[in-house]
Amino acid sequence: MDAGKHRKLPTSGELAVWRAHHEAVEIARSRIESRMRRESGLSDGDYRVLIALSEAEGKSMRSSQLAAHLEWERSRVSGQLGRMEKRGLLRREPSPEDARGSLVVLTEEGARAYRGSTIPHLAAIKEIFIDAFTPEQLASLEDAAAALRTHLGMPAR
């Protein structure tokens, strides 16, 4: 029994699993993304920010909270918020507690865009990803995802 942890390199079979898997997930992601963009005009980044704000206390969050929550670089958050603010999906106000920071607030338009995009987004995930699998395969995937998350030191969700 070769658990394989002592080898430094993957077998060709292991490598093939990585490639086949990684490529397929990439394609699935890009199809979901382009469908989202077509149907709701929102990118995945937009959507994630909107989810976070919608679920937040007072429909608002500090930019740094957002960065921590999404596990994004601060500069990435900055850029994303800048683009979204330009489109009117959110607003940045000076933070009352800390003059360095700003409070990111969901606008009515942002809330509307979020509501309108949820159904199409979920439908795309179902059709493009979920429907590819049998219930057994889906259960295995869940298991594998948990193992990978643990291995990478990610929270279990």
Add this chain to the structure above:
Amino acid sequence: MDAGKHRKLPTSGELAVWRAHHEAVEIARSRIESRMRRESGLSDGDYRVLIALSEAEGKSMRSSQLAAHLEWERSRVSGQLGRMEKRGLLRREPSPEDARGSLVVLTEEGARAYRGSTIPHLAAIKEIFIDAFTPEQLASLEDAAAALRTHLGMPAR
């Protein structure tokens, strides 16, 4: 027995599988990528082009062949090749058969970069991705990847 294909939307469990899985794969990918960049100075895009050229007849390919092989947009190929040419990893020559096209040729420097990056790249895939799983999980993943590829109309590899 709810195979679920008739529902339009995923259950919350299905959605959680997608998210947990997608996020984990994203993180794995970005860690492999940044390690590659650190250790070999090559991006994943660079690496894929180098593999294709290395394995090609005469260490060269038509740009359109490359696009088809990698399943990339043509403009993406153009940009990638432009950057790589500037760094001396490849060369573009006018195609002898078709004056519209160009032939992308691996340079000696490109071949050297490819050889030097293979081991670190494989080691990163093994440590970051493969080692997360038991052999059973890996087999399941292979199966799931095949199902997804079929569902998305991708070649089996």
Add this chain to the structure above:
DNA sequence: CCTATATGATTCACATGTCAACTACTTAGG
């Protein structure tokens, strides 16, 4: 042979991501 259309490839404008440098405010220590 000539024109309409198709094909190969690049270019442009823009969205998105990373990393490092910078600005501005806060806070701990003396």
Add this chain to the structure above:
DNA sequence: CCTAAGTAGTTGACATGTGAATCATATAGG
């Protein structure tokens, strides 16, 4: 109170991705 260090956030330079427009060449039909 004042300075040094830390923290919040933005900015700039660049790599990468997409889609539409453009340019040059090829090729099918008349």
